[in-house]
Amino acid sequence: MAALTPRSYAAAVDVLVSGDRDLAAIVDRYGAPKLLSRPPGFPSLVYIIFEQQVSLASAKATFDKVSMLLPIFDENSYLKLSDIALQNAGVSRQKIRYTRLVAEAILAGGLPIRSLGRKDDATVRELLTAITGVGNWTADVYLMLALRRPDLWPVGDLALVKAAAIVKGVKGKPDKNWLESLGERYRPYRSVATGIFWKYYLNS
Structure with a gap:
C-alpha cells in the first residue's frame, strides 16, 4: 500500500x-x-464529511470553527461538544449525526482509523462505508488525500x-x-x- x-x-x-x-x-x-x-486520522475524515455537497470555502470555515472549540481534535473531545455548539459552528444536523457516528465507530473499534494505512483500498472503503453518512465519495477522497493512494x-x-x-x-x-x-x-x-x-x- x-x-x-x-x-x-x-x-x-x-x-x-x-x-x-x-x-x-x-x-x-x-x-x-x-x-x-492531509494528515490521516479523525480530523481529516470529519473535514471531508464537512465538504460533502458544499463549497470548499464553506467546509473550511466550518472545520476551522469546530477546531477552535476543541482542546485537541480527537473523537473523545468531539463527542463532548454539544449539538448546539456544532450547529453554531456551521455543522448541519445531518453532518453532526454522521461525524458522531464516525467518532463512536472509532472508539468502539469498528473503524481502526489509525491502522487504515496498512490496509488495501477495498478494505479501507468497506470499513469507512459501513458507517452511515460515509459513502464512496467520502471514502475515495480519504484514500486519496489522507492515505495518498495512487489509483x-x-x-x-x-x-x-x-x-x-x-x-x-x-x-x-x-x-x-x-x-x-x-x-x-x-x-x-x-x-x-x-x-x-x-x-x-x-x-x-
Whole structure:
C-alpha cells in the first residue's frame, strides 16, 4: 500500500500527460498539480464529511470553527461538544449525526482509523462505508488525500465530472459508465489524473 510522494506524484503526471493530449494541455496551460494531502486520522475524515455537497470555502470555515472549540481534535473531545455548539459552528444536523457516528465507530473499534494505512483500498472503503453518512465519495477522497493512494477515481465527485466532460467534449452530464470507462485509461494513476482534472476545474 505504497503512498504517493511528491516525487512519485510528479513522475505519474509525466506518464499521464505523455499518453493523453488533453491532460497535457491542462498541464501546459495551468501547470502541473501538486500532491494534495492531509494528515490521516479523525480530523481529516470529519473535514471531508464537512465538504460533502458544499463549497470548499464553506467546509473550511466550518472545520476551522469546530477546531477552535476543541482542546485537541480527537473523537473523545468531539463527542463532548454539544449539538448546539456544532450547529453554531456551521455543522448541519445531518453532518453532526454522521461525524458522531464516525467518532463512536472509532472508539468502539469498528473503524481502526489509525491502522487504515496498512490496509488495501477495498478494505479501507468497506470499513469507512459501513458507517452511515460515509459513502464512496467520502471514502475515495480519504484514500486519496489522507492515505495518498495512487489509483482512486471518485466518479461521484462533481468537480471531476464537470472537468472531464468539458475537457473531453461531452455535452451535458456524462453518465457513470462513461466516467468509469475514461478512468480505465489512467490506471494505475487515476488519483493523479483526478488531480489534473481538479486543476482544470479550479482554474477554468
